[in-house]
Amino acid sequence: MKSSFLMYKLYAVSPQINIQQHFVYHIQSSGVQKKSMANINEGRAFTEEQEALVVKSWNVMKKNAGELGLKFFLRIFEIAPSAQKLFSFLRDSNVPLEQNQKLKPHAMSVFVMTCESAVQLRKAGKVTVRESTLKKLGAVHFKYGVVNEHFEVTKFSLLETIKEAVPEMWSPEMKSAWSEAYAQLVAAIKSEMKPSS
Secondary structure (H helix, E strand, O other): OHHHHHHHHHHHHOOOOOHHHHHHHHHHHHOOOOOOHHHOOOOOOOOHHHHHHHHHHHHHHHHHHHHHHHHHHHHHHHHOHHHHHHOHHHHOOOOOHHHOOOHHHHHHHHHHHHHHHHHHHHHHOOOOOOHHHHHHHHHHHHHOOOOHHHHHHHHHHHHHHHHHHOOOOOOHHHHHHHHHHHHHHHHHHHHOOOOOO
16 A cells, blocks of 8 residues: 555656656556556456456445445545546536546446456456447547557556555455456457447
8 A cells, every 4th residue: 555655745846747747657656567558458368256356246235335435536636637628518627526527427437448348257258348339438538549558547446546445355366356357448448449430
C-alpha cells in the first residue's frame, strides 16, 4: 500500500502532474514493470479458480453497485484529475463530482459492465459485451484519446474499489483474478479502438 500512499501524496502536492508522469511514478514506486496492454492476455486463460473468486466477490458487491461505481470513478478522478476532461458531462460542470447526476448512472453502468463481463469470461471464453457496445466503446475511447495510462489508472481504481468492498475476501489470488478479467476487457476494447464508421 506504500505506493498508493506515495501516489496520493504526490497528487496532493502537485495536482498539475499529467497522467503519463503519474503512471511512471506509480510504476517506479510500486516496483511493477510496465507491460504492453495489447499483449497482456496472450496465451492466458481465465481459470476456474479465478472465475470462482470473481463470481463470489461480485455476488457480494452487486447490491451496492451504484455506490461502488461512484467510488470507482471518484478514485480515478482523485488519481488523475485531468481524466475528467474525457467526459463531456463533467467538462464545464461546477457541481461536485459526488453530486453530479450524470456521473452516478454512468459510473454504475461502467462498473456493472466491467464486473459482469468478468463473471462471464470463463463460461464464454471471451469478453461478453455486445458487439455493438464493444464497437461503440472502442470508438469513444479512440475519439477521446484514451491511452494505456488511462487504462492503468482505471485498473488500479477498480482493484482498490473491489478491495475496499470485500476486504475479508481480498487476497493476492483475487487481485490476480480481477486483474486478468480487466486485462481481457481492455484488450477487447482496444481491438475496437478505431474511428467510428
